[in-house]
Amino acid sequence: MNPIPEKVVNYNVYDDTEKLVGIASEVTLPSLENLSETVSGAGILGEYESPTPGHFGSMTIEIPFRTILDKSFQLMKNRGRSIVLRAAQQSYDVSSGQASTRPLKITVRGIPKGLELGKLAVGGMTESKNTMEVLYLKVEENGKVLLELDKLNFIFKVQGEDLLADIRRQI
Template sequence: MTNPIPERVVNYNIYDETDKLVGVSAEVTLPNFEAMTETVSGAGIAGEFESALPGHFGSQTIEIPFRVLMDNSFSLMKNSGRSLVLRAAQQSYDVAAGKSERRPLKITLKYQPKGLNLGTLGVGAMTESTNTLEVLYIKVEENNNTMLEYDKLNFVFVVDGEDLLADIRNMI
C-alpha cells in the first residue's frame, strides 16, 4: 500500500486467552494514555510547564458493553490477571492501486476487574450491561507489527519498536 487513506474498522471480536468468543459488543472504549505530570516552575523559567514522567500513566480502563446481561459479564468480574484479545479488520483505500485494502489489528489486554454496570431491563430492549476493567498490560499489533506494548507492573513501554523505559530500568 503506497498511498493509503485509513477508513474504518470493518468488524471485530473479543476473545479470552483460550480464543473463546467472549460476547457481542457494539463498541469498546479503549484505554487513554494520559501521562503523569508535575508542574515545573522556578528561577530562570518564564512561567510554568507540565513535565511528563516517561512511561508513567494514570489509571487506564477499558469499558466493554454487552447487548444483554450474560454469564460472560460475571466471568470478567472474577478473571483477574487473565487476558482479553480484541481482533479487528481495518480498511484503508489505496489511492495508487485504486482499491480498498484490509489489515489485521490485534489488541491484547491483561486486566483486573473494576466494575460491572448491570444495565436496565425493558421489554424488547437491550440491557446494555458494561464491564469496566483496569488495564495492567496492553499490546497493540497492526499487520503483525507491534506498535505499542505497555506493561505497568514490569516497567516496559515499547512504542514503534523502541522500549522507552529500557535505560531507566537499567539504572534502577
C-alpha cells in the same frame, strides 16, 4: 501514495481464546495519559507539565454486552485473563482505486473494576458493561508491535523502541 485509512470493517473480542458472544457494537479502549509534574521556577516563563517516562494514570477498558450474560460475571473474577480484540481495518489506495484490509490486534490484561448491569426494557437491550483496570496493553498492526505497556514489569515500548531501557539499567 500511502493508502488512506478508512475504518474498522469488523472485530471480535476474546477472553483468552474463547470468543465473547453478545458484545454490543463498541468497546471503549483505554486512554493513555502520562503522569506529570508541574515545573516552574527561576529562568522559566511560567510553568509547564513534565511527563514522567512510561508512567501513566489509571487506564480502563469497557466491554459492553447486549444483555446480562454469565460472561459478565466471569469477567468480574480476578483470574488474570487476557482480553484480545482482533479487527480488520480498511484503507483505500488512491493510485490503484482499491480498498485493502490489515489486521489490528489489541491485547489487554487487568483486574475487574466494575459491572454495570444496565436497564430492563421490554424489547430492549440491558446494555450491561464490564470495566477493567488495564495493567498491560499491547497494540499490533499488521504483525508489527506499535505499543507495549506493562505497568507491573516496567516495560514501555513504542514502535519497537524500549523507552525505559536506560532507566531500568540505572535503577
